[in-house]
Amino acid sequence: MTPVTDEPLRIAMLAPVTWPLPPEGYGPWEKCVWTLTEELVARGHKVTLFAAAGSRSSAELVSTVPHPFECWPRAEGQATARLDPASGLLVGPPDLRAWEQLHIATCMEAVRFGTFDVVHSHLHVHALVFSRLIPCPMVSSLHGAAWVKALHPIFDRYRDQPYVALSEAEKQLKPDLHYVATVHNGVRLEDFPLSTEKEDYLLFAGRMSPEKGPAEAIQIARLAGRPLRLAGMIEPQHEEYFNARVRAHLDDKWVTYLGCLSQRELAEQYRRAAAVLFPIHWCEPCSWVGIEAQASGTPIIGTRLGYLPELVRDGETGFLVDTIEQAARAVDRLDEIDPRACRANVEARFSAQTMAEGYEAVFRRLAGRTAEPAPRELAGQPA
């Protein structure tokens, strides 16, 4: 950790509340917020973290919602709405939308009546709607949210607010926003130690959704004649896809599904894998999978899409491909890759420290500015 050379910054960190901080398994946005917060505190900044109860942090923690949404007590979360004769009220599941709004408002009220240099929001449009009502600048990390076209009209109204893209590629999802920096996600290097001893299997890690390409990973492994392990969560909307395109191929020998692993278990898989397959179909802004695998000294074979050309040095830390056949042929060239080059790549550009330095520079540039309204935007008509 590097001591701050300038005055410490007073940062209001607005986390998502879907998972606790740090997340146990899945939770890429929360992982970014937690890692960044720990690093900023270590560097001497005064960070106030607004997050769900059950989170832990070295920063001052303000718990805004009683449970992370994915950890809400099951009985309460799955209750069916019904008229309760005793109270006369409609009882049912929690209103998570309203809770999230309260979460954001709690941060905005603290910012309004406290003294902060900057708000760092990880809740995109849902926080942006507050951005002109507070006396200090709000910078938003996109986390891929601009992928959802339905949100573009809202982004348009807050186009002039400062944004951080997680990769150069991410900017293409909505090129006309006011980007003040690109800051890659960065891992805690100690959590993903380098290993130069690799086994034979290929690994796919990530949500089991079509745009992530687990089905294509199976095709690649088949063509290359290697065993494949798959790890990652199955979202309800993708169960049908998983059953048809993944589960149908599981045989516990050539193709194995490991379930949704903890960070420690996944680190172990990265460490021993011959390569991580990342045959994505969308503009992946900056997944942790590629970075964590590279930190472990493991090459990536992935689509020339999203942040991969920014992460993978083709032929040196992995291979960028355009087709399944190219990916399979790349498997035969894995002995060209030096695990130490993968590790060095992450140490130089994708560490918690480089991430914190990137955001620190953004915060310093913005600190002290007020959130000026753009008068032409105030007439009320959407652009």
Added chain:
Amino acid sequence: MTPVTDEPLRIAMLAPVTWPLPPEGYGPWEKCVWTLTEELVARGHKVTLFAAAGSRSSAELVSTVPHPFECWPRAEGQATARLDPASGLLVGPPDLRAWEQLHIATCMEAVRFGTFDVVHSHLHVHALVFSRLIPCPMVSSLHGAAWVKALHPIFDRYRDQPYVALSEAEKQLKPDLHYVATVHNGVRLEDFPLSTEKEDYLLFAGRMSPEKGPAEAIQIARLAGRPLRLAGMIEPQHEEYFNARVRAHLDDKWVTYLGCLSQRELAEQYRRAAAVLFPIHWCEPCSWVGIEAQASGTPIIGTRLGYLPELVRDGETGFLVDTIEQAARAVDRLDEIDPRACRANVEARFSAQTMAEGYEAVFRRLAGRTAEPAPRELAGQPA
């Protein structure tokens, strides 16, 4: 209309955006906002109305969302989320939650940078989360929202904000809020002319949901030996209820379903009905049905619950009952009711004018006050 005796008020009127203003058929909250706004403008106040495009108003209209949510173009609203290869974006239905937030934020930004005496919100918790960030008071009409117990923790955080209940009964849904007034809904008397000539049939009007009691209305009409007409929308979540408890009894002679009527069609039904049955099971805050029926000179036979004891003068403008049998016996006593007494009741206490006078008094009391934060509420921990 009464001319203002004091200075005109500058009012930011924050409407719901589910239906256009005025609504064609269903849309009770929108009807309240539209009727009130028209009356306030007629009384000389400067009202800026924040509402969905497609609304009309005598006030200055700021259109915040391109369509009322229930009128969103069908092809767009029912689109399935999918990756669009051309743009690389996830295309799908509009994000109505984000649009509603933008709607509210547009009003809040105008309030912050403009000069308003008061904001009148009809969006309960979703607007309340902005209430401490603006420089003028926000008063919220409840419209029954506190019925939903899941919203209580959010209301608790904004307990000290000023609230208007639509009836004394409504306060029981959440007794510990800071109520500054009770203001009943009020109809435009010209839209519901008095008729003293009644036919034989009974009428049920309202959503076809269990708490409104259409099934009980059928039982009452059967016991009383009268034909029953039912009018009102069927919400998707209540289709099963409707099919089992209502549709099964339709015979186009004794029990008839008229569908979801326009205001004009419904007014015609009120005018000719022997009585309106209102066998509710919940704390109805202030439905338009009872008021409009009474304006038309039509008695109510309804549960001694919600706002009904405030509207119905038992034995004079209708009958308050506790059981289906009592309701059926009340049908035999309908000739005791003078339609003119029903009309006079509404003229005195439930007209657009009395509603506007009620809100005007609230606005005058609040105008000029700033929205003071309650410091103990700012720590971030939910109560």
